[in-house]
Amino acid sequence: MLAAVRSATLFGVEGRPVTVEVHSSTGLPSFGIVGLPDDACRESRDRVRAAVLSSGLAWKSARVTVNLAPSSQRKGGSGLDLAIAVGVLAASEQIPIDAIDGFAFVAELGLDGSLRPVAGVAPMVAAMAQGDAHHVSSRFVDPLLVRPVVPASSFREAQGVVGERVRVATTLREVYDALVGATPWPAPPDDEFVDDEPPVPDLADVRGQAAARRALEIAAAGGHHLLLVGAPGSGKTMLAQRLPGLLPTLTPDIALQATMVHSSAGVRLPAGGLVRRPPFRAPHHSSSMVSLVGGGSTTLRPGEISLAHGGVLFLDELGEFAPTVLDGLRQPLEEGVIRIARARASAALPARFLLVAATNPCPCGGGAPGACECDDAARLRYLRRLSGPLLDRFDLRVAVSRPAVDDLLVGGGAEPTAVVAARVAQARRRSLDRVGVLVADIPGARLDEWAPLTPEARQVLRDHLEADRLTGRGYHRIRRVARTIADLAGEHELVDVEHVVLAMQMRVQLRVSTREQAA
């Protein structure tokens, strides 16, 4: 007897459809899995057998072969358990073959027959709903009608991707009962929809720091990467945490991609099932290359930069990250995806994020001229880690100083997040309406067309270029930032001198070498 069951495995942030074929025949009783299962997958033999028996169902003595098709592709994880169990039950004629048509299964089984959630339900469900070419079902089922069966705790996650077609169960017995028609499918968990996302910290909490606040606003409005330079305790982390609050809610496309990434990484999703708010990821500076950009040998787990897709990646103590790790960020910063190749496979994971980094000006964190007590070698070593090409990616580089006493005491007046976010949304709309991309993505060649300058603004830039206070690369970046500042200020066709000047002051020069400045 042959049964074919739809399921899927996870690869990177993609689900890949898998057909679980179970063949049961007479012969020496055995139970084997073929088709490149990994260890977790091979062990499902024992889980499936125990779960079937614990559910009060029969394990018939037969020669059972499970094939995971396509058999050329490596399959990992325990998400195929339920599909194998259903296949075994169908092949042993406990469930009618017809009954499993139109269903797909993703769940890990416990020995007691319970269904357990696995990482990556969202992308796997999406893959199953798209159908697959390998499926050998006797009857053609429109993939758009495939009903995924998932553990009850994964309901929101699956529902966010394929909507109301999702079926849930908490045990293998419930799945069996529903498939044979003994009982209807259990109702999806009826937990009230609660917005359990922690409230975004408000910008009004930040006292002083006018320049850094402004930089956050510009970064959010134009998609400009931001570097905060300042002594310890000057509030760099506090500022960075307030950036996601300034960003608009994710568009449906990005929200779905972000959900896929979060699901694949096994990161808890918000109660609504979809990642709607821009994520904020702040990996520690000891993070490895793989944890940051993604990878691993079999499953290619997404890294922090993919988890930050659509949101903010905050790298505190930028100078303490391993230089190779930082260099690994340059390609995704340019392209918005990270391409990881391994011997067996390669994957492209989404990674379009806003990079916010914080660094001390030197190991001692002294900051102000004359206040630093590092020797030159230490200072140079520290700053050299921040390679020129990486520093150059930061359109905005702002010095953050400890707030003055006056600022802390003379409270009030600080704008709350909601007010700033409204301005940001308007500026983003201006840019998207004008050119279809955020300002930071305007190609250099189109700047004259999309960010034209007033004659005075042009003159200021020319003066700075001639005085060597501005490099050619810095020139384009400053013009983009100035465009964003103008968009934030209102309807400005031309970028004016004050926008350019503020943009220049928002990109401070770092003394990467301690070369003496000429008189």
Next chain:
Amino acid sequence: MIADLPPGAYVAALAGFRHMTVHRLAALLRHHQPAEAWQVALGERPAEGLVARVLADRHVRAAWRADTQRRTPDVVWQRCVDLGVTVWWPSHAHYPAMLLDDPLPPPVLFARGDRSLLEGRRVAMVGTRNATQAGRQFARSLAADLATAGVHVVSGLARGIDGAAHAGVVAADGTGRPIAVVGSGPDVVYPREHADLWAAVVNCGLLLSEAPPGAAPDAWRFPLRNRVVAALAEVVVVVESRETGGSLITAAEALDRGVPLMAVPGRPGSRAAAGVNQLLRDGAAPVLDAGDVLTMLQLEHARRFDTPVDLRPRPRADDRAVYRALAAEPRTIDGVALAVGLSLVEAAMRLARLEAAGWVAQADGWFECVGSPL
């Protein structure tokens, strides 16, 4: 052993030995002629006095003996000749006279440049490597004024104040010349960004080192270098220094030698000037311009050393408030906006104007005043 090598070859070779300290080399050369000292190191001649005690240590004995093969006098000497480095030791005719009765005279000096400068008037200028713009600016102009008045400026060619002082001397092109005492070998440029300045000192001044050609700038050499700076100077001027630092070592060495100590006053409470202000409280003479130093040297000086005519365009009245706020202490753009009561954009505009005109300099996001106050 090659017969026709000059004695300096042996001194130069011995200076590069492992376990060779200033005291040991001084003892060797006090008790032995250079060529004899070489034989002592080789183990072919009995050591005398303190040297015998040093050689009682078998590690030293073994290292020195090995080094006689590793650093042969002919090779070291050839290198000195190629580089134009002359070698002086206390019994050498050209050894600077003022060092002979020093508490710890350098047992050897490697020199490049014009040795006659040591017969002129000499002022040492030292200060922190991590100097403010204002400190560098002052060091540069003070050194230039002294050079114009015919005074040679002794310094360590380090980053910060040292480099600024010598840059000022070189730029002034007066009769006063730079005298540098460096912590690395006379051919090992350190810090690297001073390569041009280093070459200029060798060309128009005098460069001295206790370390043989090729010696790395080891940390332990610099405090020793400071004592030579103090010993060569008639007056030591500390331009900018924090509460600790190499320039205060130089100041202490100057006091040990009875060399008059002068200091440039800084703003009270400023971290960058904590060291000089402490020196002033302890009795160092203040330096406000080159005239004060020349008076200390008992040199006639008719004219006041004012800053030359400032060619920078005078800032507008409203920009001046920003400049004044920065004169008190360096600030970030936030600090400027807050201190003067401006919007961020307005502060940015004014800072940009001041920066373009050269009144203000920015580094790491901090703005500082440059040049004479308004």
